[in-house]
Amino acid sequence: MLEETNSKFHIAMFPWFAVGxxxxxxxxSNELAKRGHKISFFLPRKAVILLENLNLHPNLITFHPVTVPSVASLPPGTETASDIPISDNTFLAAAMDLTRPQLEVSLQAMRPDFVFYDNAHWIPQVARPLGIRTVCYNVVSAAAIAIVLVPARKATLGKPLTEEELRRPPEGYPSKRVVLRGSEARSLIFVTLPFGDSITFLGRTTTAMGECDAIAMRTCQEIEGDLCAYVSSQYGKPVFLTGPVLPEPAMKTLDEKWAEWLGRFKPGSVVFCAFGSQHVLEKGHFQELLLGFESTGLPFLVALRPPIGTNSVEEAFPEGFEERVKGRGVVHGGWVQQPLILSHPSVGCFVNHCGFGSMWESLMCDCQIVMVPHLGDQILNTRLLAEELKVGVEVEREESGRFSKESLCRAIKSVMDEESEVGRLVKKNHAKWREVLVSPNFISGYIDRFIQNLHGLQMKT
Structure with a gap:
């Protein structure tokens, strides 16, 4: 252990109200509690039910439910981002800000050593008078922060950012490959839009990082070290890395339904697709995706939310699709045990949106990686994997940003074909990086160094 003292921290956690x-x-929190530190975890009441089974140390991690106030623009009962379309997140942010009095009362009573937060930009204003250190913990990639938030922070106050400003890497930016192309910059215009009352997403995020005592990132030196150093230099803050912080292998078993179905196919032959808990495709995109999987001729399991305007995945199936893929293709509209499915020996390819969580799960599993990013940070994560690390393939898109069934099929076949030069290259590079990430003490070493950094921050006057 790298801790210089045996003292244990009391840390409050207040993340954005999204499962991701x-x-x-x-x-x-589990990693910190495993080392004896006490955690007070603030989250919406509804989320307690979702996450309580992931609390591995209930003796040290205490959930403190917060009441999410009603906001006129939100459906009654809304508490998390999963309850609403992504376009309504601005109203959920306004509701989160209204929980400030609850946090003020709790923090004053608890007096923890640190508060970890992300989108609640006002936490430092609450914590500083109480002598509590603040850590802005980012669960997106350093690339996303470096290319979007740093240059955007320098923009003239009140001046809208252009696509060119978002696309052009700022002076001193360390990566020539993790950049945006053409119309992709439009996906980042959202940073200038309202995210709560009287504040933009950009204003919220840059204030959160600008006012904290330290910035923390869920990444590692080996993959994003230069980008982390760049963010540190731009914000004038120490940047502490936690490493991937992936959960330990679950002792749970895969649901019998999926274990039985996957067990019908030979090792490494099944394509698995998932795009996260919040993204919802348009019906046309959804159908194009399914036709792409059908045309591969490979067995596939797709887990996606029903497309916009539908109540089930089945009602959006292309005509005749269900009959044509019967026995080799399944489309499921609900939650699945993604890590357990990825670890099943029959699964050989993971098609995902390259959200930061899925990115790490991709790197840690044995499957080939195919990426279909939708939002700005996912595009940057994809660039990192496809062009810097060369561990996977991105599905080509048309100028409009849409992908075709042909481009999806082509990407999957390029990595699944044993004779494919691309497939051999990404498999070799993936194996190399996976070996690094799963090596003994890699993840635990990052956590130990992170705790040591917290001790150093605490000792500063």
């Missing part, structure tokens, strides 16, 4: 943020915060 709360879950990584809880994974980090």
């Amino acid at each position: 943020h709360m879950t990584p915060f809880l994974h980090l």
